[in-house]
Amino acid sequence: MKAGIVGLPNVGKSTLFNCLSNAKAQSANFPFCTIEPNIGVVNVPDSRLEKLEELVHPERVQPATVEIVDIAGLVKGASKGEGLGNQFLGNIRETDAILHVLRCFDNDNVVHVDGSIDPIRDKETIDMELQLKDLETVEKKLDKVKRAAKTGNKEAQKEEAVLLKLKEGLESGTSVRAIAIEKDDRQAYVNPLQCITDKPVMYVCNVDEASAVNGNAYVEKVKEAVAGENAEVIYLAVGTEADIAELETYEERQLFLEDMGLSEPGSAKLIRGAYTLLDLETYFTAGVKEVRAWTIPVGATAPQAAGVIHTDFEKGFIRAEVISYKDYESYGSEAKVKEAGKMRVEGKDYVVQDGDVMHFRFNV
Numbered sequence: 001m002k003a004g005i006v007g008l009p010n011v012g013k014s015t016l017f018n019c020l021s022n023a024k025a026q027s028a029n030f031p032f033c034t035i036e037p038n039i040g041v042v043n044v045p046d047s048r049l050e051k052l053e054e055l056v057h058p059e060r061v062q063p064a065t066v067e068i069v070d071i072a073g074l075v076k077g078a079s080k081g082e083g084l085g086n087q088f089l090g091n092i093r094e095t096d097a098i099l100h101v102l103r104c105f106d107n108d109n110v111v112h113v114d115g116s117i118d119p120i121r122d123k124e125t126i127d128m129e130l131q132l133k134d135l136e137t138v139e140k141k142l143d144k145v146k147r148a149a150k151t152g153n154k155e156a157q158k159e160e161a162v163l164l165k166l167k168e169g170l171e172s173g174t175s176v177r178a179i180a181i182e183k184d185d186r187q188a189y190v191n192p193l194q195c196i197t198d199k200p201v202m203y204v205c206n207v208d209e210a211s212a213v214n215g216n217a218y219v220e221k222v223k224e225a226v227a228g229e230n231a232e233v234i235y236l237a238v239g240t241e242a243d244i245a246e247l248e249t250y251e252e253r254q255l256f257l258e259d260m261g262l263s264e265p266g267s268a269k270l271i272r273g274a275y276t277l278l279d280l281e282t283y284f285t286a287g288v289k290e291v292r293a294w295t296i297p298v299g300a301t302a303p304q305a306a307g308v309i310h311t312d313f314e315k316g317f318i319r320a321e322v323i324s325y326k327d328y329e330s331y332g333s334e335a336k337v338k339e340a341g342k343m344r345v346e347g348k349d350y351v352v353q354d355g356d357v358m359h360f361r362f363n364v
Contacts, residue, residue, distance in 0.1 A: 236266025
């Protein structure tokens, strides 16, 4: 699953990407220094994994990961190919969620493509380009559907009504995710279009160091502007996060954070937020060889969760032995959980809960 970092040039996208991943994307004070999308596989911070490591003492530990794509800066006219528009829009289309970075700090030494700091204007610039691209997609589909609707095809007429609603919304500057459409209609007619503005979005406000703990007036404006969008808003000081990421030891990083009044890097909050945005959750396997966090979609059944380890596990699934993370932590070992009668045996219909510690029985 991929989350794509987007925004205008020079808002801190590549610097943020560098903080999140070990890959060092080129970060420079001018537009279009990131021409190919950079991809980083980022570990999802999870204190539960650390606790399981402490209790089990495994040979190795494997955290859950999420893919982050750094997409070059969009500009006005991108939907018509301005800058490197078409390429960038194509890269965004391939992601599952959007991390939209907004510049929420003043600094005369870092140029802004529009000459002044206004995160709402910047947001609207990007939104408009993405909406225009979606409008193009909807209109193409509408042309085909209208012909079928004219013949009296009831299904086509239903689809036409949904597409017209999308067209009207996009023309008035509303993103697809915020257009009210029945769940079944959305699934049948909207999802197949893969509209860019239908992807879940998190607005990442890039603030100065002084605003890293409590945000600032720019952040409050962003929160107000996106209130009706069903979107998340977080703020972090990307430049400071980059400085923290450069420090050699964990202790040095913790001291730096404490001095700033933070309990953890903002990037950790962002990665966990991206994971939630992608509608993902974690289950664990815990043994002396390995303690591992596995990524599954929210609502996955036990066989589907088993299939993440190996397709044979799903095909030959018999049952799952399940311990809730709270019970594992509270009793301190698998043996003690069993003694207390807290291990459950679950079948094919069991919906996995975030944090379950699982062992699968299968037969192929």
